[in-house]
Amino acid sequence: MSAKFAGRSLGMRMTRREDSAGRRAALAVTILIIMLVIGLASAMPAPADEPSGIASTALAQAALEVDAGPPLNNTYGSYAELNATVIATIEPEDDLNYTWSFIDNATTVTRYGKLVNYVFTETGVYAVDLTVTDMFSNTATDSTTVTVTPEADAGTSRQFREDNPVTLIYLNASGSSSNPEIVTYVWTFTYDGAPQTLTGKNASFDFKRPNTYNITLTVTDSNGMVGTDYVIVRVLAKPLWVVDHWIVSFIGLPILIIAALMIYNKWRKGSGIITSTDIEKAKLQYKGIRKNWTIFRSNRLGFAGFIVLIIFGAMAIFAPWISTVQNPDDVQEPNIIVDGVAIQLNPLPPSTSKSIYTGITHYWGTDHKGLDIYSMTMYGARASLIVGIVATAISVLLGTAIGLAAGYFGRVTDEVLMRVTDFFLVLPWFPLMIVMMAILGQKFIWVVVVIGITSWPSTARVVRSQVLTVKERQFIVRAKCVGATDGHIIKTHILPNVLPLIFANTVLLIAIAIFSEAFLDFFGLGDPTVISWGAMLESAYDFDAFLKGAWWWIGAPGAAIVLMVLSFSLVGYAIDDVLNPKLRRR
Amino acid sequence: MDMRTLLTRKLVYVVITLWAILTFNFFLFRIMPGDPTRVLVPRGGSQELRDAIMHRFYLDRPLWDQYVHYIYQVFTLDFGISSGEWKLQEITPNLVEPLINTLLLVGIGTALAIFLGVMLGRYAAWRRGTPADTVGMAFALTFYSMPTFLFALVMLMVFAGQLQWFPLKGPYGELPFVANPPDYTDMSIPEKLLSRGYHLVLPVLAFTVEVMAEFALIMRNSLTDVLTEDYIVTARAKGLSNKTILKDHAMRNAMLPVVTVAAISVGWVLGGDIMVEIVFSYKGLGYIAWDAVNLRDFCVLQALFLIMAIAVLIANLVADIIYMYLDPRVKI
Secondary structure, three states, X not given: OHHHHHHHHHHHHHHHHHHHHHHHHHHHHHHHHHHHHHHHHHHOOOOOOOXXXXXXXXHHHHHOEEEOOOOEEEEOOOOEEEEOEEEEOOOOHHHOEEEEEEEXXXXXXXXXXXXXXXXXXXXXXXXXXXXEEOOOOOEEEEEXXXXXXXXXXXXXXXEEEOOOOOOEEEEEOOOOEOOOOEEEEEEEEEEOXXXXXXXXXXXXXXXXXXXEEEEEEEEEEOOOOEEEEEEEEEEEOXXXXXXXXXXXXXXHHHXXXXXXXXXXXXXXHOOOOOOHHHHHHHHHHHHHHHHHHHHHHHOHHHHHHHHHHHHHHHHHHOHHHHOOOOXXXXXXXXXXXXXXXXXXXXXXXXXXXXXXXXXOEOOOOEOOOXXXXXXXXXXXXXXXXXXXXXXXXXXXXXXXXXXXXXXXHOHHHHHHHHHHHHHHHHOOHHHHHHHHHHHXXXXXXXXXXXXXXXXXXXXXXXHHHHHHHHHOOHHHHHHHHHOOOHHHHHHHHHXXXXXXXXXXXXXXXXXXXXXXXXXHHHOOOOOOOOOOHHHHHHHHHHOOOOOOOOHHHHHHHHHHHHHHHHHHHHHHHHHHHHHOHHHHOO | OOHHHHHHHHHHHHHHHHHHHHHHHHHHOOOOOOOHHHHHOOOOOOHHHHHHHHHHOOOOOOXXXXXXXXXXXXXXXXXXXXXXXXXXXXXXXXXXXXXXXXXXXXXXXXXXXXXXXXXXXXXXXXXXXXXXXXXXHHHHHHHHHOOHHHHHHHHHHHHHHHOOOOOOOOOOOOOOOOOOOOOHHXXXXXXXXXXXXHHHHHHHHHHHHXXXXXXXXXXXXXXXXXXXXXXXXXXXXXXXXXXXXXXXXXXXXXXXXXXXXXXXXXXXXXXXXXXXXXXXXXXXXXXXXXXXXXXXXXXXHHHHHHHHHHHHHHHHHHHHHHHHHHOHHHHO
């Protein structure tokens, strides 16, 4: 920020210097011309009864010229800025006497100074006269007009999606003001190709078609003065299903493709889609899972973590139904101050009674904008879980692929891939994430991708070491002797032996991914349009929540992050327990 | 494979990785969006000025020439000229103060965290299954799961904001029980130390508690593993005292994973702790990095990246060597 700021201040200084230089040059030229003329005049044979002083006075008078500025347009209640520009003078312009006079509210008002700010008490068109006097008592006059129009306020712009349950938009012009009173309010815009006109201070219209509506509010007061303002209502088209559900598509599509390939493979081999071997396999797997589940349940902490995670999952899925506000970003409690006395100032503490302004019960209070903390916390679970799971999926895929290749092929491949892994391992990854977010831009998908591709090296190392031990086992050597290809060995022998062990690591990675997401959001590098716990904490930090005593503002998202990361860690350790029999003994 | 071959090989790896980091560092900041001259050239600057600045920063040369120049610069410890915080100043001398600040904060914090974490982990593992273990591990797990910035934020708001026991920000400047402290440059040396210590308490506490949790968890895990080994049973059967078993038989073996993590942590010391430093507005390297990102000050970022990466690289090398010394099996 300071670089921009420095540049700007540098720019300002430069223009100012140019300005004064220009003015000084003009002054110098003027004086030079005057002296030249005086010199010529004095060199000329002067008439006996005319002293040269009179000539110089006449010249000075000619040199005083002033401009009162262009006609001004002001809204009611704002300062009209009257600024005199001196075109020619022989005196420093700050020493001149400036007098502005005009009639406001049937009385003559006089103001002195080169720059005058004045608030007109009523709307209308005013003629303003400027008189400038210099030390020789020479005067110059100019005049300008000020048009004061009523202040129109069309309210805040809004944006929502076509499939929003409520598309009826209330237009509210109660922020408009004028003296004398406003008599008509007219809203005009184009809807569906046809011009639409609404009248009244409060108007409503049902916007069903996606488009950007530029709504112009025209107010007229009893003086006949007209003020305008505009408000933008943006109705977004419902995006394609794939775009709207990109996470489902990203995960669902690969699963579908893999399933289709498996079925195709079976079909090609000529066996039925479900053979008796498959049933046997499924039975065995079911038995194994039941056994593991019993062990998992015996780990009380892990089981508790599991239940907390289920609750968080439910929170994420059912957020719109369990939260008190449909779109937590849209419904705000207003800050209300009347005559300098605060009737209501955000953040609001937790309460069980309905707000009289929005009709929402803020069980967990609000933040500085008056947004409901409870609903935001519910919605925040979505961002955390999605980032945690998808980013980890990316990093596990990358890490497993690299670890497998390095461990299985060994030699040069191993060397090169491990150097790459080491390289990524020593890179300072928090700064790297920050830089990558700065390069890519603040989109939610980039948050996911950046976390995914900065956290794979640990997976690669774990997978590699596992592959190294599995590779030396007898059955691999035998498979090689029979002539199995590398792909086949990796697919049927190595992967099934390695995957269970990286599973626990994966769950722990999720915890780190959630942590990273909160970090990025906290430092303002996340997607500003996504509700997340990190972003909530960021606003709490920026607006001094604790100094305002707003513990709920930090407490809710903070506790949510800690609980979620803790649960993932506990579940991860428990799974480790299940899959590593050696650990269970202790 | 003997020690020397192994060491040589490690050194070769380090050099290769170093080169990779240098190259990555060079190209990463060349693909960053935005014209660097726009930051450097004042608004309304002429084309000549722009050309001169491009020339000064070697930006008018072909890419390979820039690359060679960059490598040369790095080896002469010349990190170029800042376009942000220290406008148009040499970066290297400006990095000294943040470096000292960071070393103080993260250095003290890391040392404390390793020591306390190992103690806590050892205590919990030795009394595993008892309430002491449960409480200790619950403490460690909670702080391990808590984002550092959140804990730092709570500390800042409670102890500096609400209770006002400690200063709100900065690495120095205020003194305890002194309403209007003199300028830092006018302070006597004990006063300077006191001022620094006063400002360090909260950040170090936040950092230590967060990092300590990790060490406690690793130590406990590793030690519980070791305590189930047969040689511990043997030692017990021999009638050795608990103290001897823990000190000479269990801890020696259980320290290995701790050493690895400790080495990486020591490597991170130079990186500073971005979260703690930002929350406490503590001008260390992490804070500078954050500033540089916001100001798009690429030269500073490049320098910081390099310093951090090299520190981790060296710490890893040292960890490998210590590992070889502690665990002779590694050599084979």
